[in-house]
Amino acid sequence: MSPPPDHDDTSETQLEGVVTRSTGSWYDVRVGERVIPSRVRGKFRLTKQDVTNPVAVGDRVTIRLNDEDDTGFILSIHDRTNKLSRRAAGHRSGEEHVMVSNVDRAWIVQAVKRPQYNPAFVDRLLVAAAVNEIPAGLIINKIDLLTDEDRAEVMDLHLRYVDLGYPVLTTSATDGFGLDRLTAELQDQVSVITGPSGTGKSSLLNAIEPGLDVETGEVSESTRKGTHTTTHAELHPLSVGGYVVDTPGIREFGVRDIHPKDLAHFFPDLRPYVNECKFPDCTHDHEPGCAIKEALERDAIHPDRYDSYLRILESLQEEEEKRF
Numbered sequence: 471m472s473p474p475p476d477h478d479d480t481s482e483t484q485l486e487g488v489v490t491r492s493t494g495s496w497y498d499v500r501v502g503e504r505v506i507p508s509r510v511r512g513k514f515r516l517t518k519q520d521v522t523n524p525v526a527v528g529d530r531v532t533i534r535l536n537d538e539d540d541t542g543f544i545l546s547i548h549d550r551t552n553k554l555s556r557r558a559a560g561h562r563s564g565e566e567h568v569m570v571s572n573v574d575r576a577w578i579v580q581a582v583k584r585p586q587y588n589p590a591f592v593d594r595l596l597v598a599a600a601v602n603e604i605p606a607g608l609i610i611n612k613i614d615l616l617t618d619e620d621r622a623e624v625m626d627l628h629l630r631y632v633d634l635g636y637p638v639l640t641t642s643a644t645d646g647f648g649l650d651r652l653t654a655e656l657q658d659q660v661s662v663i664t665g666p667s668g669t670g671k672s673s674l675l676n677a678i679e680p681g682l683d684v685e686t687g688e689v690s691e692s693t694r695k696g697t698h699t700t701t702h703a704e705l706h707p708l709s710v711g712g713y714v715v716d717t718p719g720i721r722e723f724g725v726r727d728i729h730p731k732d733l734a735h736f737f738p739d740l741r742p743y744v745n746e747c748k749f750p751d752c753t754h755d756h757e758p759g760c761a762i763k764e765a766l767e768r769d770a771i772h773p774d775r776y777d778s779y780l781r782i783l784e785s786l787q788e789e790e791e792k793r794f
């Protein structure tokens with residue numbers, strides 16, 4: 471074997487891959503079927519001082535391969551299409567920790583029943599996804615439990631979100647209904663699967679990819695008090711291609727960082743009316759001449775959706791007050 475040539479950038483092996491995991495100073499970079507443990511060049515660490523991690527899970531990167539030990543050096547990060555970040559609680563200007571980037575879609579899982587369908591939860595996450603420029607969709611699972619009594623209600627929910635432009639899947643992890651469509655939706659995509667405990671997220675993922683053990687649930691605020699950025703996202707490869715993202719604590723994402731007066735823009739059904747209100751700074755809550763309330767009264771907006779809007783508005787207003 472000849473000795474390695476002098477350091478020369480042009481003769482190096484450069485590869486493109488995606489960061490699937492981060493463990494402190496090492497990153498797993500997946501290139502095809504290979505996972506190449508990689509490090510970051512020192513200069514990256516200093517460029518953005520308000521970001522705790524220069525490279526995030528989900529990032530597409532170019533690495534230089536060290537042929538001797540099969541490790542990599544991350545040379546560059548490609549532009550991100552979107553990202554989910556976490557900040558020190560309550561601080562709009564706190565350090566940003568990018569949990570995951572380049573998410574193709576966030577799927578919100580609900581059950582027909584057990585647990586009861588929760589429209590406020592769905593709407594809150596849809597807003598969070600929109601704020602972060604992540605396309606969202608809805609999975610209505612446990613469709614095998616549907617009875618004649620709740621059929622109309624579930625169909626109403628289904629149509630409501632389809633009309634808003636979101637993809638809606640109906641599934642049963644128990645009898646396999648809808649799993650082909652789910653698999654097709656996840657194939658070659660980076661997908662976040664989230665939803666309340668017990669809705670069947672693990673069951674669905676295990677049904678389409680046996681052995682997939684992904685943390686997808688909510689982490690309650692109280693269990694995390696005082697511990698900051700302890701959780702790391704991870705991309706779990708699917709055998710059909712694509713990844714499912716581990717997302718503990720998705721509750722923290724997004725909705726916090728918007729101004730109350732911008733909230734209605736993130737509701738596709740409220741957005742068309744926001745410029746028609748009498749007052750340009752209308753919060754669509756109590757003001758006279760509100761085009762959104764008029765639309766509500768003539769049933770052009772679903773009351774559950776308006777309820778969700780008011781709840782989120784209230785929580786944003788509380789956040790605003792805490793800041794001063």
Ligand SMILES: Nc1nc2c(ncn2[C@@H]2O[C@H](COP(=O)(O)OP(=O)(O)OP(=O)(O)O)[C@@H](O)[C@H]2O)c(=O)[nH]1
Pocket residue numbers: 611612613614615641642643644645665666667668669670671672673674686687688
């Ligand atoms: N009937 C019915 N039961 C289901 C279905 N999917 C899941 N279950 C059951 O619902 C319960 C909860 O399912 P999990 O997959 O653990 O739910 P999860 O969303 O992962 O819950 P967390 O991990 O706590 O967030 C289990 O008892 C499952 O067997 C379904 O499609 N139909």
Ligand SMILES: [Mg+2]
Pocket residue numbers: 671672673686687
């Ligand atoms: Mg689970």
Ligand SMILES: [Zn+2]
Pocket residue numbers: 747748752753754755757759760761762763
């Ligand atoms: Zn208004």
